[in-house]
Every structure is written in structure tokens, then in C-alpha cells.
Amino acid sequence: MNRWLIENATMITMDPAKPVLEGWLSVDGSKIAAMGAGSAPEEEKRQAGGTVNGDGLLFMPGLINTHGHAAMSLLRGLADDLKLQEWLENHMWPMEAKFTGDDVYWGTSLAAAEMILSGTTTFVDMYDHMDRVAEVVEQSGMRASLTRGVIGLCPPDVQTAKLNEAISFARDWHGKADGRIQTMMSPHAPYTCPPDYIERIVAAAHELGLPLHTHMSETAAEVAQNLKDYGVRPVEHLDRLGLFSRPSLVAHAVHLNDEEIAILAERGVAVSHNPVSNLKLASGVARVPELLRAGVAVSLGTDSAASNNNLDLFEEIRLAALLHKGVSGDPTAVPAAEALRMGTVYGAKSIGLDGVTGMLKPGMRADLIALDIRKPHFVPATDYMSHLVYSASGADVAHVWVDGKQLLKNRELLTLDAEKIRFEAQRAFGRLKG
Amino acid sequence: MNRWLIENATMITMDPAKPVLEGWLSVDGSKIAAMGAGSAPEEEKRQAGGTVNGDGLLFMPGLINTHGHAAMSLLRGLADDLKLQEWLENHMWPMEAKFTGDDVYWGTSLAAAEMILSGTTTFVDMYDHMDRVAEVVEQSGMRASLTRGVIGLCPPDVQTAKLNEAISFARDWHGKADGRIQTMMSPHAPYTCPPDYIERIVAAAHELGLPLHTHMSETAAEVAQNLKDYGVRPVEHLDRLGLFSRPSLVAHAVHLNDEEIAILAERGVAVSHNPVSNLKLASGVARVPELLRAGVAVSLGTDSAASNNNLDLFEEIRLAALLHKGVSGDPTAVPAAEALRMGTVYGAKSIGLDGVTGMLKPGMRADLIALDIRKPHFVPATDYMSHLVYSASGADVAHVWVDGKQLLKNRELLTLDAEKIRFEAQRAFGRLKG
Numbered sequence: 001m002n003r004w005l006i007e008n009a010t011m012i013t014m015d016p017a018k019p020v021l022e023g024w025l026s027v028d029g030s031k032i033a034a035m036g037a038g039s040a041p042e043e044e045k046r047q048a049g050g051t052v053n054g055d056g057l058l059f060m061p062g063l064i065n066t067h068g069h070a071a072m073s074l075l076r077g078l079a080d081d082l083k084l085q086e087w088l089e090n091h092m093w094p095m096e097a098k099f100t101g102d103d104v105y106w107g108t109s110l111a112a113a114e115m116i117l118s119g120t121t122t123f124v125d126m127y128d129h130m131d132r133v134a135e136v137v138e139q140s141g142m143r144a145s146l147t148r149g150v151i152g153l154c155p156p157d158v159q160t161a162k163l164n165e166a167i168s169f170a171r172d173w174h175g176k177a178d179g180r181i182q183t184m185m186s187p188h189a190p191y192t193c194p195p196d197y198i199e200r201i202v203a204a205a206h207e208l209g210l211p212l213h214t215h216m217s218e219t220a221a222e223v224a225q226n227l228k229d230y231g232v233r234p235v236e237h238l239d240r241l242g243l244f245s246r247p248s249l250v251a252h253a254v255h256l257n258d259e260e261i262a263i264l265a266e267r268g269v270a271v272s273h274n275p276v277s278n279l280k281l282a283s284g285v286a287r288v289p290e291l292l293r294a295g296v297a298v299s300l301g302t303d304s305a306a307s308n309n310n311l312d313l314f315e316e317i318r319l320a321a322l323l324h325k326g327v328s329g330d331p332t333a334v335p336a337a338e339a340l341r342m343g344t345v346y347g348a349k350s351i352g353l354d355g356v357t358g359m360l361k362p363g364m365r366a367d368l369i370a371l372d373i374r375k376p377h378f379v380p381a382t383d384y385m386s387h388l389v390y391s392a393s394g395a396d397v398a399h400v401w402v403d404g405k406q407l408l409k410n411r412e413l414l415t416l417d418a419e420k421i422r423f424e425a426q427r428a429f430g431r432l433k434g
Numbered sequence: 435m436n437r438w439l440i441e442n443a444t445m446i447t448m449d450p451a452k453p454v455l456e457g458w459l460s461v462d463g464s465k466i467a468a469m470g471a472g473s474a475p476e477e478e479k480r481q482a483g484g485t486v487n488g489d490g491l492l493f494m495p496g497l498i499n500t501h502g503h504a505a506m507s508l509l510r511g512l513a514d515d516l517k518l519q520e521w522l523e524n525h526m527w528p529m530e531a532k533f534t535g536d537d538v539y540w541g542t543s544l545a546a547a548e549m550i551l552s553g554t555t556t557f558v559d560m561y562d563h564m565d566r567v568a569e570v571v572e573q574s575g576m577r578a579s580l581t582r583g584v585i586g587l588c589p590p591d592v593q594t595a596k597l598n599e600a601i602s603f604a605r606d607w608h609g610k611a612d613g614r615i616q617t618m619m620s621p622h623a624p625y626t627c628p629p630d631y632i633e634r635i636v637a638a639a640h641e642l643g644l645p646l647h648t649h650m651s652e653t654a655a656e657v658a659q660n661l662k663d664y665g666v667r668p669v670e671h672l673d674r675l676g677l678f679s680r681p682s683l684v685a686h687a688v689h690l691n692d693e694e695i696a697i698l699a700e701r702g703v704a705v706s707h708n709p710v711s712n713l714k715l716a717s718g719v720a721r722v723p724e725l726l727r728a729g730v731a732v733s734l735g736t737d738s739a740a741s742n743n744n745l746d747l748f749e750e751i752r753l754a755a756l757l758h759k760g761v762s763g764d765p766t767a768v769p770a771a772e773a774l775r776m777g778t779v780y781g782a783k784s785i786g787l788d789g790v791t792g793m794l795k796p797g798m799r800a801d802l803i804a805l806d807i808r809k810p811h812f813v814p815a816t817d818y819m820s821h822l823v824y825s826a827s828g829a830d831v832a833h834v835w836v837d838g839k840q841l842l843k844n845r846e847l848l849t850l851d852a853e854k855i856r857f858e859a860q861r862a863f864g865r866l867k868g
Contacts, residue, residue, distance in 0.1 A: 077816035080824060081755075081769035114810040279760030280824070282767070309824035310811045319753075321515075326713030327761075333716070335515035376548040377744045379856050380863035382511035390514060390714070390743035395829030422813050429814035 003028045003047050004404075007040055009054030010373075012385055013360040014061050014344045019337070020384070025059070027366040030178075030403035034362050056374045057398060058384055060340075061358050062121025062143075062367040063313040064347025067251040067272035067301025069127045070136075071099065071107035073114065074429050075306040084219070084281055092306060095432050103428045104129035105136060110425040111311055112140040113416050118312040118394020119369040121402045122347070122357055124249070124272070124301065126186050126213060130169045138177040141407045141415045143367065145351045146173065147184040147213050152197035159197055167204050174210065180403060182351070184249075189215040190234050191222050195241055202242045211247040211352060214238070217260075218252035219283050235260035244269050249350050251301060254278055254286045261287065265294040270350035273342065275319040277303035288324050289333045299347035312394035317343040321389050336389040366404035371396040437462045437481050438838075441474055443488030444807075446819055447794040448495050448778045453771070454818070459493070461800040464612075464837035468796050490808045491832060492818055494774075495792050496555025496801040497747040498781025501685040501706035501735025503561045504570075505533065505541035507548065508863050509740040518653070518715055526740060529866050537862045538563035539570060544859040545745055546574040547850050552746040552828020553803040555836045556781070556791055558683070558706070558735065560620050560647060564603045572611040575841045575849045577801065579785045580607060581618040581647050586631035593631055601638050608644065614837060616785070618683070623649040624668050625656050629675055636676045645681040645786060648672070651694075652686035653717050669694035678703050683784050685735060688712055688720045695721065699728040704784035707776065709753040711737035722758050723767045733781035746828035751777040755823050770823040800838035805830040 004027050011021045013035075024040035026033040026048065034044065045051075072092075079091035099107075104127065115123055121142060125133055126149035137144045148166035152159050170183040185205040187193040193201070205212050217223055217234045226234045235256065238244065244267035251272040253264070264271065273286050291298050300316040302308050321339035325331050334342075348358030357367040373384070377391045400408035407415050438461050445455045447469075458474035460467040460482065468478065479485075506526075513525035533541075538561065549557055555576060559567055560583040571578040582600035586593050604617040619639040621627040627635070639646050651657055651668045660668045669690065672678065678701035685706040687698070698705065707720050725732050734750040736742050755773035759765050768776075782792030791801040807818070811825045834842035841849050 073810075074814060075816075076811075076814065076825065077818075077820040080817075080820050081759075081766050083765055087765070110810050110813055117810065276756060279756040280765070282759040282763050282765035284763065285760055305811075305825075309820065312811075312827070322710060322713040323757075325515075325716040326719055329716050329718065331517055331521070331714070331716035332515050374856070376507075376544050376551065376852070376856065377510075377739075377746075379544055380508060380510065380860045382509075382863070383514075384511075386511040386514050386743065391510065391739075393746070393827050393829055395827055418810070422808070422810065426814045429816070 002049060003033065004050040004052070005040055005044055005048035006052045006054050006059065009057065009059050010384060011035070011360055012058065012060040012340070012388060014341065015359050015361050025360065027401075027404045030365055032360060032362050032364050032366050035360065054370070056372065057370040058373045058388070059360065059368055059370050060388065061344045061360055062369050062400065062402060063119050063343050064299065064351075064358055065115065065120045065123040065302055065311065065313050066249060066299040066347050066350050067124055067126075067274055067303055068111070068311070069304040070111035070123070070125050070133065071104040071127050072096075072304035072306045073111040073311070074103060074107035074425060074432065075304075076309045078306065080280075080309070098432050099128070101129045101132045103432065105132040106421065106424040106428045108133045108136040109416060109421045111305065112136050112142055113413055113418055113421050114311045116140065116142065116400050116407050116413060116416070117397065117411065118314065119371070119397040119400060120311065120313050121367040121369065121400060122353070124213065124351060131173070134173045134176065134181055137181055139415060141402050141405055143180040143357060143402055145182050145184055147186040149186040149188045150193070150201065151188045152193035163200060163204065166201070167208065170208055170210055178403065184211045184213045186213045190226055190237055195230070198238070198241045198243065202246065205246045211249065212243055213249045214243065214251070216250040216253055217255045218278070220255050223255045233257070233260060235263050239263055239267065247352060251303070252278065252283065252286070253291070254284045256287055261290055261294050261296070264291070265296050270297040270299065272301040272350065273298050273320060274301045274303045275316055275323055277307045280307050285323060285327050288320065289328055289330070292334070292338065297346045297349045298342055299350040300342050313343055314392055314394050317389055336386050339389050340385060367402050369397050369401075370399040372398040436483060437467065438484040438486070439474055439478055439482035440486045440488050440493065443491065443493050444818060445469070445794055446492065446494040446774070446822060448775065449793050449795045459794065461835070461838045464799055466794060466796050466798055466800050469794065488804070490806065491804040492807045492822070493794065493802055493804050494822065495778045495794055496803050496834065496836065497553050497777050498733065498785075498792055499549065499554045499557040499736055499745065499747050500683060500733040500781050500784050501558055501560070501708055501737055502545070502745070503738040504545035504557065504559050504567065505538040505561050506530075506738035506740045507545040507745070508537060508541035508859060508866065509738075510743045512740065514714075514743070521715075532866050533562070535563045535566045537866065539566040540855065540858040540862045542567045542570040543850060543855045545739065546570050546576055547847055547852055547855050548745045550574065550576065550834050550841050550847060550850070551831065551845065552748065553805070553831040553834060554745065554747050555801040555803065555834060556787070558647065558785060565607070568607045568610065568615055571615050573849060575836050575839055577614045577791065577836055579616050579618055581620040583620040583622045584627070584635065585622045586627035597634060597638065600635070601642065604642055604644055612837065618645045618647045620647045621677075624660055624671055629664070632672070632675045632677065636680065639680045645683065646677055647683045648677065648685070650684040650687055651689045652712070654689050657689045667691070667694060669697050673697055673701065681786055685737075686712065686717065686720070687725070688718045690721055695724055695728050695730070698725070699730050704731040704733065706735040706784065707732050707754060708735045708737045709750055709757055711741045714741050719757060719761050722754065723762060723764070726768070726772065731780045731783045732776055733784040734776050747777055748822075748826055748828050751823055770820050773823050774819060801836050803831050804833040806832040
């Protein structure tokens, strides 16, 4: 059915012109064709090859996870409650060093299954063996912004090889999977890439016309080290290296001073806020209310399942709304609607997809999810925007569509084989561990 | 079936002698009869009137929610993101003033449905019209510690009437519902009860041989006011009034100094930590690592759905594990096992039910839950204690038993009529709002 219709729908559109709509929505191919209040016009009904009855469901745009390392789902629960260096050096890195392309494929498949089951339709992924990640995006039907994250703490020939690999991946896969894949260039972090290497990566991004993604100012120690090594804090350092001369997205940005917030706002740098990961690794609490006030597009990321340990973006949305109230002492900080924007429209904006996804609006891609609201925690029907932020979880998601194609139907994955993924992911972990 | 058996079970027992057990568990009437590793002995199989196959399930003790106002679920999503006084005075209190016994009944039924569906088997409730709350406990099959919270900002005759009502309720219902109901006495808070009224409530608790429950030091403003009004901070104030001379449970305890923590530890006062509510109302972050280090029994509460806005205790468990790491800068603060103890054994201890519930152990009540672990976010099977804390949610709970009786089966409520509750709760809200 190329054109189809949703009727009797309650929709949280995220469109400021009409945030809540009780009515109908039609999809034509990969796009939202039309929407309206009340009953669908006869013309819409005639054209529809199929109809979804929206009764008992709440529709909203698919969620956008703007920072993660999907394949690391294979390491979920391997090590927790440890000092960062011990966690990295004794647990994460030794395992990751053994990752093959197949491990990345099954780890990313596991993550994709979990993301679809919890309402995420678009994700950003920075990892290695990215062609295998792209394969999962193609198969799963999800939308993604992918990037080979490069660490430059290695001899020049290895640096060059990694950079070339990142460039090839970014060039070959940009626009693939019917346009659902886009790519970025990524120095892993200012503390893992020498300045001249970052400049080469930035130059490549200019040449390819692609955005940049990096980790930045995740810990206080990292900021102190940057000051010691380069005489400036990370924001100024990256700004000098030209990173912000391309559209860019920085993950974490926990430790920022006022001047750095002003620079990020001025350069139009987007920030991926990862509240669960930042708490779990004891990195601290990002200055989200100040960033939002300065006009920075702050979106949400889960980071990997090794430091979270799930990929339910509803949890990040809720924590973004809760945490900054408690820490600032201001109960009006990050209100529900703003937290939802962080998980949708600001996410789209962060990766150049504003006007494409993150909103229910005619002409935009039909990336939408439907939550089952016949559950006690959605009662009474006071304010569904509040319920989505403060009461819902990914487990409430019943249906998911991307580009108008259904990926989840009554919590059944239509494009991925959940049973096989579970089996292969467990087997891959056993091999890595063994 | 009076005696029945669970086989092929992975169990997180919370018993320090044997935290994880792969094996079998038998229930006889309301109690856990026996447990063991591997296959059940033939004798157990012969005696069993029925068998549950634990394959694909993870068993653990039912969760214990040690602070809440269940009936306020009727006000979920009514008002959020507001200054505390505005929220209370313009939204909560005007609605609550209209609550009838029927409203309390349906609001509490809604809460009970949500709690069972998210794995809570025991809850503490402080509210009004408590006989109607007790009715829900009887019908639902849950275990509860109930108390009529009294506010003393009223003429002496009204104070006396309220106290008598609280005493009658506490005396009449203690030990009812086959022993699943116990009662407490509750001055609402030091700032809503004059000192002499608190003393009268404490005297009544002594006479009845019951524990005490109250709100304490939730906000910085409340502590400042206590100092102004009585010359001491709330802990010393309540200690002087004798509140801690009975077993007592204080909710929130966000703003404590070192001396107050020492007093609470010395008097054996239990603390109900409500992290979501404390963040949402911008009250602050309780000093949980310090309280635990001092030996205080710190359990977890959701508070009401009006300031949360759900009753999923897994979320409080996860936030307890995450929040204190991020705020203290110590990634080893409140490790997974400790967060789980807060939601189970420490909860039981807080309300005098240690040895009764909160642990899977022969001789203890058969209050247990089973989570469906055939979901991507439980893969790989690295460490189920970690997965329960950092990855699970209440929606993973498939089965719930209290006193050996099944309340939830494959997410279907067996003792409550979910459809009717949804309808009546919505209708009650409409009438209150109208």
C-alpha cells in the first residue's frame, strides 16, 4: 500500500503550529502526505490502500538518538560500578580489541532491535567496521548518521590508514539505503587525536561536504589535561583546529564554562546530552538549561549499552527533564515539551535532518511511532505530552514506521530476526569473553 | 494448588548467602518452602500440585515501595514543571479537597494495578479515607503498610477528630487481609503538625505498639523554617518529640547534615529515598551514600504519581544507582547490588518485615516476581543483577505472586479489573476536574 491512512489518532506532532492533534494522518510512500483534525476527508479514505485505527494509541515522531556505539551492546553488563580508567583499560578495551566485523554486525543488530522496540527511528553511530553497521541500517529499515571514529594515538602510517578508511566509508555510504544513511567525519576526541590529525580530518570533512562528530569535555580530568597540553580548554582548542567550521555535533559537553557555551552557540555547534552515561560514569551533570538558553541545539544520546545500560531514549528524555530540575533547584527547568523536543526536533537539527524527520508534518518523512496508552500509567488522560516524558517508557511503543515502512507491529520486529540476533549476540559475547 | 514448584529458574535471591541461584523453588501455601540448585528433588516434584517452567524468566523478590500516596494517581499529569507552592496550592490541594472515598478507592486501584504490573508487591501508603485504601489491598492481594497521615494545622477539636480517626484505622486494620496489611501512625510532617500534636501521635503509636512514618527535610526551605520556628533542625526536633522512640520511617530526608545522619543511624530510623520526586520537585539530591555508610536502612519510594509520574520502582532503583555516582563523582557509589537491596531487603527492614519479605529464602513469604529476559536489553547474559538495575524496567515483569498467590500472569492482572479501573479512574478525574 503506497498511500495509507491513520484514523482516530491522538498525535503529539512536535510542530509548534499544532502540537496536539486529534484526527487523521495520511502517508504517501516515504512521506507524510496530509494531516487534519477530526475525520479524514472522503478523498483521503478513497486514496488509502490501507487504514490503521489509532484508537488507544498515541502517535508521535520517531525518536532520534544522537550519540552511541551500537556494537558495544555486546558488552552490556560486562563491567559496572568501576572507576573510569579501570573500566576502560581492564574491561572495555581488551574486549573491543577483539571485535571482528561479525561482532560489530551482531552487536549493532542487537542495538537496532532494542532501539526499534523502544521507539528510536534514527541513530548516530560512531564506531569501527562501519560497513557492517551500515548493513544493519539497510536491513533494519532505520535511519542513521554513521561515522568511523578515529583515534590518532598511533604511528603516522596507521593514522593515515584510519583516515583513509573513514573517508572511504563516509563517501561510499552517504545517501545509501534509499537515502536513510548519511555519514560524518569523526576525530574520536581532542585527547585521543593530536591537533594536526584533527586538522586533517576537518579538511577531509570540508572536501566531502560532511558534518563532524566528536566526544568533547566529558570529564573534568579531560578538560584539565587539555589545558595542560594545549593551554586552552577543549572548546577553544577545537575551534582553533577548525572543527566548528563545518556543521558539528559534540557528545557529552559536561564541563563547560560560560565562554565555551557562548562559543558553541555562536558557531551553531550541536550538543548530544547523554545524561544516563554521564551519571553512570560519574562524569557529572551537563549545563543543559544554560545551553538551551543560549540557543544551542541540545539533543539526547544513550551512549553505548556498556555505560547506560539500555538504549531506551524515553529514559534519556525523562532524565533530561528530571535531572536539571533537581540539580539547579528550579522545578521549571527543562519542561516536558522541551525534553521531548530534545528527543525529536533538536535531534533532527543536530544532524542536518530538520524538515526531514523529528516532526509529524506533511512533506516530512513518515518516521513515526505509536504508543499503547491503554495502560494504567497513561491514566487519567490529562496531558499526553507530560505522560510521554514523565510516565512512558520504550516498552509502551507498539508500532514503528520509518520512511512510511513499518518496522514494528504490535511489538513484533518486522525487519529483524529477534531470535537469531539474541542467539548470535550471545554467541559473539561468549567468543569474545572466552 | 497449595504446594507448587518453579523449575529451571534463574533467581536473584537477595540472600547474601547465595545471591544468584540456578535451580528450583517450591512454595507451600503463602511461604517459600525450599530452594536448591539444579533439578528439583523427586520428593519436591511429587508434592507439587503444579509447576512453573522458569525458562526465559528471571526471578527475584517482589519490590517494596516505601513511600507514596496511591490515590493521587488520579492527578497524574494534571500539573508539572511548576514551582512547588504553585503546584500544591493551585493544583494539588484544590483537587484533593474534593476527593471522596470513592475517588480514593479508584485512584488507589489504579496505583495498585500499575504497581503490580511493574513488580511491586508491598507498598507504604499515607493518605486519607484509608479504609478504602485497605479495601484495595484486600482485593488486589498486595501487601501494604498503611497510615492515615494527619495534618495538624487546624482547631484542637479537628486535630483530635483526625487523630482518633487515624487511631481507629490503625487499630482496626492492623493484621487484616490475612496479615498482609499492617498499619502505622503518621504526623504528616514537622511543618504541618504543631509539636504537641506530634507528641500525642507518638503517644498513640506507643499505646498501639505501632511504627511511625512522616515526611522530613524534603526541602531546604522546610529545614530553614524549622530552625526559625523551633531553634533546631528537623531531625533534632523530631527526636526531642520522641518520634524516634518508636520504629520509624522518614520519607525524603534530602537536606541532612552529618550530625543528623549520625542521629538517624543511632536511633535506627529508616529513610525512604524518593529520587524521581525529589528531582522533579527540585528538592535536591539526598545524601544516600553517606546514609548507607552510616548504616541507615535506605529504601526507595515513588512518592505519588502526581510528582513522579509513574510508580515503576525499577526506575527508582536505577536512578538511585545512577544519580549518586554522577553527583558525587564516584562511579563506585551505590553499586548495582546495593541499589537492588534498597528496593527489596532494606525496604522490608524499613517497615519491620525483614525475614518476612524482600528475599527469596525458605520460610519467608512467597512474594516474588519473574521478568521476561528474552528481550534484547537482557542480552548478553553477563550479569543479571546489573541488568535488573541498569537495563530492566517494570514492563519486563511477566508474573507476580504475593503470599504464594499469583496476582499477575503473563502481564494479565488476575485480582483487579484493569478495564474497569481505567474507566472509573478517568471518570473520577473528570468529576474532580469538572
